[in-house]
Amino acid sequence: MNRPKMMAWLLVSAALAAPAPGLTAPVESSPAAQAQAQSATSPIRLTRHTPAFWRVTFSNPPLNITGPAEIRRLAQIVDQIEADASVKVVVFDSAVPGYFMAHYDLLKPLEDSTGMAPGPTGLHPVPDLMVRIARLKAVTISSIRGRASGIGSEIVLATDMRFASRERAVLSQFEVGAGFAPGGGPMARLPRLVGRGRALEILIGADAFGGDLAERYGYVNRALPDADLDAFVDGLATRIASFDRQAIADTKRLVDQASLPPDQEMRAGWDAFITSVQRPAAQARVQALVARGLQQPGELERDLNQQTAKYRE
Amino acid sequence: MNRPKMMAWLLVSAALAAPAPGLTAPVESSPAAQAQAQSATSPIRLTRHTPAFWRVTFSNPPLNITGPAEIRRLAQIVDQIEADASVKVVVFDSAVPGYFMAHYDLLKPLEDSTGMAPGPTGLHPVPDLMVRIARLKAVTISSIRGRASGIGSEIVLATDMRFASRERAVLSQFEVGAGFAPGGGPMARLPRLVGRGRALEILIGADAFGGDLAERYGYVNRALPDADLDAFVDGLATRIASFDRQAIADTKRLVDQASLPPDQEMRAGWDAFITSVQRPAAQARVQALVARGLQQPGELERDLNQQTAKYRE
Amino acid sequence: MNRPKMMAWLLVSAALAAPAPGLTAPVESSPAAQAQAQSATSPIRLTRHTPAFWRVTFSNPPLNITGPAEIRRLAQIVDQIEADASVKVVVFDSAVPGYFMAHYDLLKPLEDSTGMAPGPTGLHPVPDLMVRIARLKAVTISSIRGRASGIGSEIVLATDMRFASRERAVLSQFEVGAGFAPGGGPMARLPRLVGRGRALEILIGADAFGGDLAERYGYVNRALPDADLDAFVDGLATRIASFDRQAIADTKRLVDQASLPPDQEMRAGWDAFITSVQRPAAQARVQALVARGLQQPGELERDLNQQTAKYRE
Numbered sequence: 031m032n033r034p035k036m037m038a039w040l041l042v043s044a045a046l047a048a049p050a051p052g053l054t055a056p057v058e059s060s061p062a063a064q065a066q067a068q069s070a071t072s073p074i075r076l077t078r079h080t081p082a083f084w085r086v087t088f089s090n091p092p093l094n095i096t097g098p099a100e101i102r103r104l105a106q107i108v109d110q111i112e113a114d115a116s117v118k119v120v121v122f123d124s125a126v127p128g129y130f131m132a133h134y135d136l137l138k139p140l141e142d143s144t145g146m147a148p149g150p151t152g153l154h155p156v157p158d159l160m161v162r163i164a165r166l167k168a169v170t171i172s173s174i175r176g177r178a179s180g181i182g183s184e185i186v187l188a189t190d191m192r193f194a195s196r197e198r199a200v201l202s203q204f205e206v207g208a209g210f211a212p213g214g215g216p217m218a219r220l221p222r223l224v225g226r227g228r229a230l231e232i233l234i235g236a237d238a239f240g241g242d243l244a245e246r247y248g249y250v251n252r253a254l255p256d257a258d259l260d261a262f263v264d265g266l267a268t269r270i271a272s273f274d275r276q277a278i279a280d281t282k283r284l285v286d287q288a289s290l291p292p293d294q295e296m297r298a299g300w301d302a303f304i305t306s307v308q309r310p311a312a313q314a315r316v317q318a319l320v321a322r323g324l325q326q327p328g329e330l331e332r333d334l335n336q337q338t339a340k341y342r343e
Numbered sequence: 344m345n346r347p348k349m350m351a352w353l354l355v356s357a358a359l360a361a362p363a364p365g366l367t368a369p370v371e372s373s374p375a376a377q378a379q380a381q382s383a384t385s386p387i388r389l390t391r392h393t394p395a396f397w398r399v400t401f402s403n404p405p406l407n408i409t410g411p412a413e414i415r416r417l418a419q420i421v422d423q424i425e426a427d428a429s430v431k432v433v434v435f436d437s438a439v440p441g442y443f444m445a446h447y448d449l450l451k452p453l454e455d456s457t458g459m460a461p462g463p464t465g466l467h468p469v470p471d472l473m474v475r476i477a478r479l480k481a482v483t484i485s486s487i488r489g490r491a492s493g494i495g496s497e498i499v500l501a502t503d504m505r506f507a508s509r510e511r512a513v514l515s516q517f518e519v520g521a522g523f524a525p526g527g528g529p530m531a532r533l534p535r536l537v538g539r540g541r542a543l544e545i546l547i548g549a550d551a552f553g554g555d556l557a558e559r560y561g562y563v564n565r566a567l568p569d570a571d572l573d574a575f576v577d578g579l580a581t582r583i584a585s586f587d588r589q590a591i592a593d594t595k596r597l598v599d600q601a602s603l604p605p606d607q608e609m610r611a612g613w614d615a616f617i618t619s620v621q622r623p624a625a626q627a628r629v630q631a632l633v634a635r636g637l638q639q640p641g642e643l644e645r646d647l648n649q650q651t652a653k654y655r656e
Numbered sequence: 657m658n659r660p661k662m663m664a665w666l667l668v669s670a671a672l673a674a675p676a677p678g679l680t681a682p683v684e685s686s687p688a689a690q691a692q693a694q695s696a697t698s699p700i701r702l703t704r705h706t707p708a709f710w711r712v713t714f715s716n717p718p719l720n721i722t723g724p725a726e727i728r729r730l731a732q733i734v735d736q737i738e739a740d741a742s743v744k745v746v747v748f749d750s751a752v753p754g755y756f757m758a759h760y761d762l763l764k765p766l767e768d769s770t771g772m773a774p775g776p777t778g779l780h781p782v783p784d785l786m787v788r789i790a791r792l793k794a795v796t797i798s799s800i801r802g803r804a805s806g807i808g809s810e811i812v813l814a815t816d817m818r819f820a821s822r823e824r825a826v827l828s829q830f831e832v833g834a835g836f837a838p839g840g841g842p843m844a845r846l847p848r849l850v851g852r853g854r855a856l857e858i859l860i861g862a863d864a865f866g867g868d869l870a871e872r873y874g875y876v877n878r879a880l881p882d883a884d885l886d887a888f889v890d891g892l893a894t895r896i897a898s899f900d901r902q903a904i905a906d907t908k909r910l911v912d913q914a915s916l917p918p919d920q921e922m923r924a925g926w927d928a929f930i931t932s933v934q935r936p937a938a939q940a941r942v943q944a945l946v947a948r949g950l951q952q953p954g955e956l957e958r959d960l961n962q963q964t965a966k967y968r969e
Binding site for chain 1: 482503504505535536537558561563564565579582583585586587589590591593594595596597598600601602603
């Protein structure tokens with residue numbers, strides 16, 4: 031990138047990223063979350079329950095913010111899933127209370143993202159990851175509790191099935207409210223999943239969808255009572271893990287053919303994000319959000335979809 | 344068109360179009376509706392609430408019948424939306440009690456429709472209008488109260504999102520019941536929106552869908568209690584109007600790529616309508632409906648989907 | 657097929673197909689079902705209620721198992737529908753208590769299926785049948801009571817609309833649980849009907865879906881109280897039968913263009929089934945199911961989706 035070009039994330043000073051007063055004891059920083067924060071070496075954990083049933087757990091408190099480092103870690107995990115001859119089903123979930131994944135890291139320098147080498151598909155590593163998750167021979171299931179917003183929503187949309195806590199899941203694509211286009215492919219996936227009308231409401235209304243409404247819209251397969259979610263998802267994964275690996279792969283391959291968007295649409299989505307996030311309108315909105323607590327545990331992140339609409343030029 | 348060819352609408356005599364006895368004080372002709380009828384110069388009103396938030400209100404009582412003149416007026420409004428650098432969101436609603444839009448004008452001579460010059464897309468002005476509404480950079484939202492049938496349903500399907508009064512919205516494609524194919528593109532749009540099975544039921548069952556069932560089918564985004572509909576739609580429009588115009592347009596453009604039908608399918612739909620409506624079967628059915636009160640306020644229009652099935656050859 | 661190749665169904669001995677002890681008085685063998693079993697010449701009945709309204713009734717107790725002979729009979733019926741100038745609507749239902757159609761015949765020699773001559777579309781007779789049902793000019797409606805699993809689900813997915821008994825319908829694609837891919841096209845149809853996420857759950861979770869959940873997923877148009885199902889479906893069929901045949905065909909043709917999968921995807925589905933069912937994994941699972949009562953009335957068939965998951969290698 032050229033020097034003169036404005037870059038949204040570079041303009042964000044480190045000072046703004048420091049915790050704001052009154053946010054030192056947020057709800058999210060429970061002892062459990064703090065304990066998880068100390069295992070800094072495993073922001074994304076891979077657990078092999080059996081050779082056939084694996085689990086990917088986002089454990090990067092307080093918000094499961096995902097940036098270039100986490101994308102690299104996820105790509106490694108996808109490499110492992112692709113290379114393994116036994117795995118049949120992979121569950122994606124979160125160990126962070128309140129958050130499946132808040133959104134992409136908007137405080138790191140933009141070049142950290144734009145400078146990444148392309149992935150195996152030839153796409154930038156973010157759309158590359160989304161495309162490769164969707165094409166895994168193994169079946170992937172998202173178990174959603176807490177906010178899955180921005181890239182959190184995009185990752186669950188890349189997995190094969192989505193189950194949500196009725197009381198505690200929140201799905202959203204908040205990006206348009208913050209002045210830029212989503213980058214991980216929801217413009218390609220949502221219209222094919224929920225129809226054009228609901229896709230445009232999710233993407234351009236950019237509001238939060240609880241479990242029940244997400245089910246009514248088809249954004250998730252089903253919303254389940256929070257107390258039942260884990261048993262349901264583990265039961266389904268265990269069931270699929272008992273099936274024949276080749277029969278699963280044969281069936282999924284033909285569903286892929288009928289339903290996956292062309293890679294070019296995923297590429298176009300990432301390009302739209304990178305272009306739009308550098309515009310002055312996006313920079314002003316993101317900086318206003320940072321000043322009010324973006325990427326810090328607290329009210330702004332918990333209520334991000336409403337907070338974006340409070341911006342005044 | 345050649346002389347010898349039969350033309351459904353030409354065969355309808357002016358006498359048949361006169362009000363039938365006992366229909367002089369229909370429910371639809373409330374004082375408000377009569378007042379609106381007097382503002383004959385604005386059958387379709389354009390209101391600019393703010394530079395970013397516009398509203399298109401169908402106010403052509405008693406039924407919001409739409410024919411060539413209204414198509415021209417709508418095309419002018421679409422020209423204005425396309426040309427304006429500030430508008431971000433446009434709400435479509437109705438000021439006519441009981442009707443969002445009953446259907447296309449079936450009493451005007453057919454040549455008034457077939458003789459129209461093509462629109463900017465090269466399509467006939469009706470499919471041209473449908474295609475251009477769907478491709479606007481601004482987001483469009485239908486607020487549906489009363490019957491949205493035939494071209495009323497087709498216009499709400501051309502807009503980006505649809506919200507319906509739970510108690511007072513009725514959506515339908517009644518056309519097959521009247522002997523002809525719908526012309527404004529629902530064969531292209533509905534299967535992509537609600538799936539093939541429900542699309543075929545809507546189009547060939549040709550019955551009326553209330554707000555709740557329309558939501559269950561995905562025909563509308565959501566049905567809301569009638570008392571909440573206006574506040575909800577205005578709130579969503581105000582919210583979107585506060586967002587960045589370019590971020591909205593970038594996002595919508597990619598959703599368009601993933602979800603809009605090819606223009607050729609819209610052209611084929613109009614051709615199917617024009618061909619089918621001239622057949623003797625359609626002429627006989629339409630004339631029977633006219634004799635029983637078509638395009639007049641009253642029971643036949645209110646219950647059109649059931650009335651079509653009473654035809655006997 | 658070459659001799660050395662293993663063939664799943666050939667390996668199933670006649671002994672295994674004999675009734676297991678304790679299954680001599682199954683629930684399904686009611687007097688009515690036994691009576692129907694005696695009319696062996698009409699496992700699939702064609703009834704012409706009127707010239708415009710026909711009915712195809714599966715009456716092959718105790719399970720409505722469908723194999724090469726039934727496919728041939730169905731193809732003849734489709735020939736008749738295609739050739740008739742009057743028929744507008746065809747209802748598909750079952751006269752067998754508990755079963756719309758259990759699944760494909762897995763006890764006949766595989767060559768009985770693979771050796772069939774291609775149908776008019778050039779496809780194998782199973783996908784040929786599915787493709788031809790979907791393209792009929794007449795509208796087809798499935799009325800689902802009892803289990804519609806495997807090819808039963810595939811046939812209802814080939815029809816234009818599906819209505820299910822809320823209490824007594826069960827839809828499923830059980831195949832992946834039995835070690836092989838479904839063959840009648842659900843990988844092509846389900847993602848387009850219910851979205852990728854729910855399609856993958858149905859196909860690879862391979863579990864049973866009752867009427868309500870099938871409606872929520874869009875697998876059926878609607879679930880209705882069992883007591884209302886017949887009147888609803890007959891009412892809809894009678895209504896459609898009163899409409900103009902050409903208007904129906906014109907409208908359906910354009911919906912077909914917008915929503916039918918390419919024939920090549922249907923071909924690929926059948927090939928995936930034939931290939932996968934011959935693998936040792938499938939053979940072992942199918943034989944284990946046969947040993948426990950497959951294709952016999954009783955608990956295993958009634959609970960097939962759960963029983964498949966009990967297999968241990």
